[in-house]
Amino acid sequence: MSKGGKTRQRIVAEAATLFNQHGFEGSSMADLMEATGLEKGGIYRHFSTKEELAAEAFDYAWQAATDVGMHDLDSIPNSIDKLKRFMANFIERRPSVPGGCPLLNTAIEADDGNPVLRERARKALQQWQDRLSEIVRTGLKRKEIRSGVDPRKLVTFIIGSLEGALMISRLERNRNALLEAQSRLESYLESEIRLPQRKK
Amino acid sequence: MSKGGKTRQRIVAEAATLFNQHGFEGSSMADLMEATGLEKGGIYRHFSTKEELAAEAFDYAWQAATDVGMHDLDSIPNSIDKLKRFMANFIERRPSVPGGCPLLNTAIEADDGNPVLRERARKALQQWQDRLSEIVRTGLKRKEIRSGVDPRKLVTFIIGSLEGALMISRLERNRNALLEAQSRLESYLESEIRLPQRKK
Numbered sequence: 001m002s003k004g005g006k007t008r009q010r011i012v013a014e015a016a017t018l019f020n021q022h023g024f025e026g027s028s029m030a031d032l033m034e035a036t037g038l039e040k041g042g043i044y045r046h047f048s049t050k051e052e053l054a055a056e057a058f059d060y061a062w063q064a065a066t067d068v069g070m071h072d073l074d075s076i077p078n079s080i081d082k083l084k085r086f087m088a089n090f091i092e093r094r095p096s097v098p099g100g101c102p103l104l105n106t107a108i109e110a111d112d113g114n115p116v117l118r119e120r121a122r123k124a125l126q127q128w129q130d131r132l133s134e135i136v137r138t139g140l141k142r143k144e145i146r147s148g149v150d151p152r153k154l155v156t157f158i159i160g161s162l163e164g165a166l167m168i169s170r171l172e173r174n175r176n177a178l179l180e181a182q183s184r185l186e187s188y189l190e191s192e193i194r195l196p197q198r199k200k
Numbered sequence: 201m202s203k204g205g206k207t208r209q210r211i212v213a214e215a216a217t218l219f220n221q222h223g224f225e226g227s228s229m230a231d232l233m234e235a236t237g238l239e240k241g242g243i244y245r246h247f248s249t250k251e252e253l254a255a256e257a258f259d260y261a262w263q264a265a266t267d268v269g270m271h272d273l274d275s276i277p278n279s280i281d282k283l284k285r286f287m288a289n290f291i292e293r294r295p296s297v298p299g300g301c302p303l304l305n306t307a308i309e310a311d312d313g314n315p316v317l318r319e320r321a322r323k324a325l326q327q328w329q330d331r332l333s334e335i336v337r338t339g340l341k342r343k344e345i346r347s348g349v350d351p352r353k354l355v356t357f358i359i360g361s362l363e364g365a366l367m368i369s370r371l372e373r374n375r376n377a378l379l380e381a382q383s384r385l386e387s388y389l390e391s392e393i394r395l396p397q398r399k400k
Contacts, residue, residue: 021312021313022225022312022313023223023309024226025222025225025226026224026225026309026313100311104308104364105308107368107371108304108305108309108367109223109226109309111367111371112222112299112300113222113223113226122372125368156365156368156376156377157365157377157380160361160364160367160368161357161360161361161364161365161381162364163367163368164304164359164360164361164365164367165356165357165360165364167307167308167360167363168307168325168360171311171321171325172322172325176353177356177357177360180356181361184357184388188384
């Protein structure tokens with residue numbers, strides 16, 4: 001990678017932390033200059049607007065969050081166990097970009113605001129719903145999941161409950177709400193969603 | 201109320217909408233001047249800092265959200281039915297301050313940021329947990345709720361799932377996620393929490 005390319009990448013990584021912790025509106029050009037150690041011109045050489053940088057920083061933070069959520073899922077054969085691992089990853093593994101979930105942060109800041117960032121968050125949510133729905137669809141085909149379960153609705157409930165619990169946990173500065181959500185969602189998956197396997 | 205008192209109240213109400221939609225960092229002094237129709241001096245006559253105004257605006261928006269959530273709860277005798285009405289209120293009734301839930305908005309913006317607003321959000325969450333926990337405790341005493349249910353943990357799960365579903369619904373611009381959360385939480389309350397009443 002060229003020196004310019006490396007600098008660009010470093011700006012995105014530093015900006016991702018700043019925006020994820022303090023939001024788009026809460027991160028000034030001065031904050032970005034301090035975080036990157038660059039002058040204003042050094043940043044604007046790579047990004048024409050703060051919004052363009054924030055959009056790329058979101059993608060970077062979202063990729064990090066997705067890597068954490070999806071970690072090791074491929075190694076688990078059963079679809080319900082995959083969903084449980086996803087929840088455990090969400091709760092236990094710390095993404096490389098601090099500041100909480102970029103989807104939640106950006107959705108809340110941009111829902112009445114910046115349309116570019118709002119669209120980024122909307123697509124991120126959709127991507128997560130698609131990837132988890134695919135797991136549920138496979139589980140339905142393999143008869144690991146009860147017929148009649150709506151993949152989209154189920155995964156949307158799981159994502160929502162985890163994101164809301166994350167908000168509470170970050171506010172209370174302990175993991176109780178997240179652990180409680182995990183425990184209740186796991187019971188729910190076991191009792192209402194998993195199709196018991198007949199002994200062979 | 202004095203003319204000054206009325207002006208102060210009007211500033212708080214206008215600022216509540218602005219901050220709830222665009223956040224503390226996303227609302228400039230110019231925005232506040234436009235929303236209130238006052239000069240900078242007219243606002244600073246009543247509030248010494250933007251933060252002081254934002255804190256009062258949060259309390260105002262939170263009171264409006266609480267009024268909606270708790271609407272008509274006293275008229276319902278059974279504790280499980282009270283919790284279901286709370287969820288229905290959260291989903292169906294529109295608070296007078298637009299922009300979504302002030303607790304969720306402020307928690308997300310302030311969790312790595314402004315300590316005064318963070319503390320306001322933390323107390324608001326606690327207040328909600330307390331009021332709903334009290335309903336669960338009464339239900340336990342009256343044997344409407346299964347013994348062994350932890351009031352705090354149950355209501356924290358309900359609040360988290362509703363708040364996360366609200367984030368998704370606002371992002372997707374439809375109510376599907378909220379309605380799905382309501383339906384799953386209602387089933388959960390009926391099947392796992394409600395103690396069936398013996399026929400008399």
